[in-house]
Amino acid sequence: MKFALLLVALLALAGLLDQLFPPPLPTNLETSVEVLDAASERLRLYTTRDGYWRLPVRPTDVDPRFLALLLAYEDQRFYHHPGVDPLALLRALGQALGAGRFVSGGSTLTMQTVRLLRPRPRTLAVKLVELLRALQIERRLTKAQILGLYLTLAPYGGNLQGVRAASLFYFGKEPTFLTLAEAALLVALPQSPEARRPDRAPDRARQARAAVLGRLAAAGRVDLTDAARAAAEPLPQRRQPTPRIAPHLADRLRAAHPGLTSIRTTLRAPLQRGIEALLTRHQADQAPGITLAALVLDNHSGAVRAYVGSADYFATRFPGQVDMVRAIRSPGSTLKPFVYGLAFDAGIIHPETLIFDRPGPVSGYAPGNFDHRYQGEIRIREALWASRNIPAIKVLDRLGAATLMRRLGAVGVVLHLPERVTRPGLPIVLGGVGIRLEDLTRLYAGLAAGGVMHGSEALEPRPNRTLLSPTAAWYLTDILAESPPPTGFVAGHRQVAFKTGTSYGFRDAWALGYDAEHTVGVWVGRPDNGYTARLSGLQSAVPVLLEIFDMLPNAGLAPLLQERPPGVRMVQNGDLPLRLRHFDSPPRSASLRPASGDAPHILYPPQGALVELERGMGTAVQVQTRGGQAPFHLLVDGRPVVSGSDRHGLAWVPEADGAVRLTVLDARGRSDQVRLRVRRLTEASLARQPQGPNLKSPL
Numbered sequence: 001m002k003f004a005l006l007l008v009a010l011l012a013l014a015g016l017l018d019q020l021f022p023p024p025l026p027t028n029l030e031t032s033v034e035v036l037d038a039a040s041e042r043l044r045l046y047t048t049r050d051g052y053w054r055l056p057v058r059p060t061d062v063d064p065r066f067l068a069l070l071l072a073y074e075d076q077r078f079y080h081h082p083g084v085d086p087l088a089l090l091r092a093l094g095q096a097l098g099a100g101r102f103v104s105g106g107s108t109l110t111m112q113t114v115r116l117l118r119p120r121p122r123t124l125a126v127k128l129v130e131l132l133r134a135l136q137i138e139r140r141l142t143k144a145q146i147l148g149l150y151l152t153l154a155p156y157g158g159n160l161q162g163v164r165a166a167s168l169f170y171f172g173k174e175p176t177f178l179t180l181a182e183a184a185l186l187v188a189l190p191q192s193p194e195a196r197r198p199d200r201a202p203d204r205a206r207q208a209r210a211a212v213l214g215r216l217a218a219a220g221r222v223d224l225t226d227a228a229r230a231a232a233e234p235l236p237q238r239r240q241p242t243p244r245i246a247p248h249l250a251d252r253l254r255a256a257h258p259g260l261t262s263i264r265t266t267l268r269a270p271l272q273r274g275i276e277a278l279l280t281r282h283q284a285d286q287a288p289g290i291t292l293a294a295l296v297l298d299n300h301s302g303a304v305r306a307y308v309g310s311a312d313y314f315a316t317r318f319p320g321q322v323d324m325v326r327a328i329r330s331p332g333s334t335l336k337p338f339v340y341g342l343a344f345d346a347g348i349i350h351p352e353t354l355i356f357d358r359p360g361p362v363s364g365y366a367p368g369n370f371d372h373r374y375q376g377e378i379r380i381r382e383a384l385w386a387s388r389n390i391p392a393i394k395v396l397d398r399l400g401a402a403t404l405m406r407r408l409g410a411v412g413v414v415l416h417l418p419e420r421v422t423r424p425g426l427p428i429v430l431g432g433v434g435i436r437l438e439d440l441t442r443l444y445a446g447l448a449a450g451g452v453m454h455g456s457e458a459l460e461p462r463p464n465r466t467l468l469s470p471t472a473a474w475y476l477t478d479i480l481a482e483s484p485p486p487t488g489f490v491a492g493h494r495q496v497a498f499k500t501g502t503s504y505g506f507r508d509a510w511a512l513g514y515d516a517e518h519t520v521g522v523w524v525g526r527p528d529n530g531y532t533a534r535l536s537g538l539q540s541a542v543p544v545l546l547e548i549f550d551m552l553p554n555a556g557l558a559p560l561l562q563e564r565p566p567g568v569r570m571v572q573n574g575d576l577p578l579r580l581r582h583f584d585s586p587p588r589s590a591s592l593r594p595a596s597g598d599a600p601h602i603l604y605p606p607q608g609a610l611v612e613l614e615r616g617m618g619t620a621v622q623v624q625t626r627g628g629q630a631p632f633h634l635l636v637d638g639r640p641v642v643s644g645s646d647r648h649g650l651a652w653v654p655e656a657d658g659a660v661r662l663t664v665l666d667a668r669g670r671s672d673q674v675r676l677r678v679r680r681l682t683e684a685s686l687a688r689q690p691q692g693p694n695l696k697s698p699l
Contacts, residue, residue, distance in 0.1 A: 025141070026117065029149075030048045031261050032047060032055050034263070035253060035265065037245075040264070043265065044243060044250035046254060053168075053169065054161040055165050056148075056152055057164050063176055066163070066187070068221070069183050069187050073187050074112070083108060109146065111133075113153070114134050114137060116154065158197065160193075167186065179233070185235070192208070206231075245272055248309025267306060271305055272308075280311050282543075287533075290525060291312065291527060292544060293309055293325050293327075293437055294521065294544070295308075296552070299449050299516070302445060310527070325436070329434060330431040330434060330504060332509075333387045333429075335431075335433075336499070337499055338408065339395055339396045342399055351479060353576070353583050354379060354581060355377070356376065356377050356394075357374050363397050367390070369390060374390070377665065387499075392430075395583070397426060407467075411465040412453070417434075441519055444514055446468070447467075448497075450562075450565075471566075471568050474561065485543075494515055495560040498542065505531050509535045510522070511541035515549060516559060516562070517553075522544045582669070582671070599628060602674050605674060607675065611679070621652050623664065628666035628668075632666055636662060659676070
């Protein structure tokens, strides 16, 4: 009776002590953060705050053969004892008495886990504490949880902890499938990780692996032949380098999600590696201090497929770790399409609307064209395609700069005004504002998606929002698809719509483009905002853009322009409503508007004609018109060449061969234009030609 009471008292005391002194179980064990691509390939891995590569492991994540070897070697009765194996302790005690020293410690995996959770000096008193703690842990955790802790914390040399980290750094793979030699090495290393590191002590590592294999073979757990073959296999000579793919995005997502240890992105690792290599190659051809950034989006979902914040993350010539995808830079002319798109939706213009490209102030702002040349009267289509500044300023003046800023803000794109500027003005369409590459690329992806802006789960999640109507997006795509590649650059078979931009002072070069599947944004410049000679969107960024498109899947087989939206008007200027035929900004007063009546119409030469002239003879082309009010002005490619009152013969002497645009403007500002080609005949062909200009059939 007294013994029973004493036993009850001891058990009660043990329970009380167990509650008062709980075991050191990890409530939030810190593990390395890993960033993955869409297919679970590892892009980046970060050490813990204490400097370890430590990855969480469950027993189901590890090769079953490794687990079998581990338990057979370390703790054969793991699933049957309560944390302490009495048989193992008795065996260790007997070996110690016979040898006069401790040969084996009799520790179970649970006791070893206690030691990993809170390392202490190896003394007999500490051994007793570990024994008691093991009993406590077994009451609180399942066997799978205990084994998972051991597999996560076991030391493997240097700053490697856990079997996953060891397998990745020594073998370059996850521990889900291990060879016998690899499994035996991973069983042997935790007993003396520093002394047996295969990259620093290969002989000791080989001996330890052979000892594990020999002991398991003697116990019948491993075939003798297989053990001998595994013992002869080479050891890993060095640790595998940690992956550093998409480092800027990985840094960004890690900072944005501090509670996550595994972050999955929508990137495609093979594409990401290819674009990183491409930008690194192009950077080698740039002036010192210049780098490149690029972003690739999926048109249908907005998913990020590639993200390169700079061409060299570890650069010393410039701050390579600055993420230029997020940097606020001047966009140059890249916002022009959205000015025209909003004007399309507002019913102000049509792609065939005529507009004057000539110098002069617009609401007090007097910019010039980038090339200091002016085209005279041109179509909106040509104004955007050739990136003329004056027409874009005129259209924005009619829309209002605040309208553009407000409309882009409604879809989540922020335009950053310069310091001490509180209200947007007309210069924003020429780059007088700040924007991020990621926002510009999302805007162009909106054009590719028919005017719908998709959110991006890899960046900042946003709901889908309407940017422009399908009609306006279709018009812009139709125009931008005509953009020619740089001189000497052979375009691939993929059809790409793109727009370039160059900021003031040649500090930023941009190229934004899209095909039917993807949108690509490229930036080239100096992160310190320094001046760079000869930097331009067309020559510096477009070649990179087109090379990236050649790396993308699907080879651009899908047509760039899908089914035409119902609102699209495919007409000539003369078929447009009167209000859309010519754009005036600001609107003229009623007294200055052209009166009703016939506008001038060019009768000769006809549209698309080929005019052949005698070379060097000074032969003139007599441009004949009908209608309109004299005097008339003849413009060639926007340049005035002759004026007169005779509608039947404005004489023009071509100065060179090639395609030209003839425009006749009457006294009331009404106009008509034709396009034709001029070719001067050689002496050999003169004998076969009549005297004077020879008009071939229209092209």
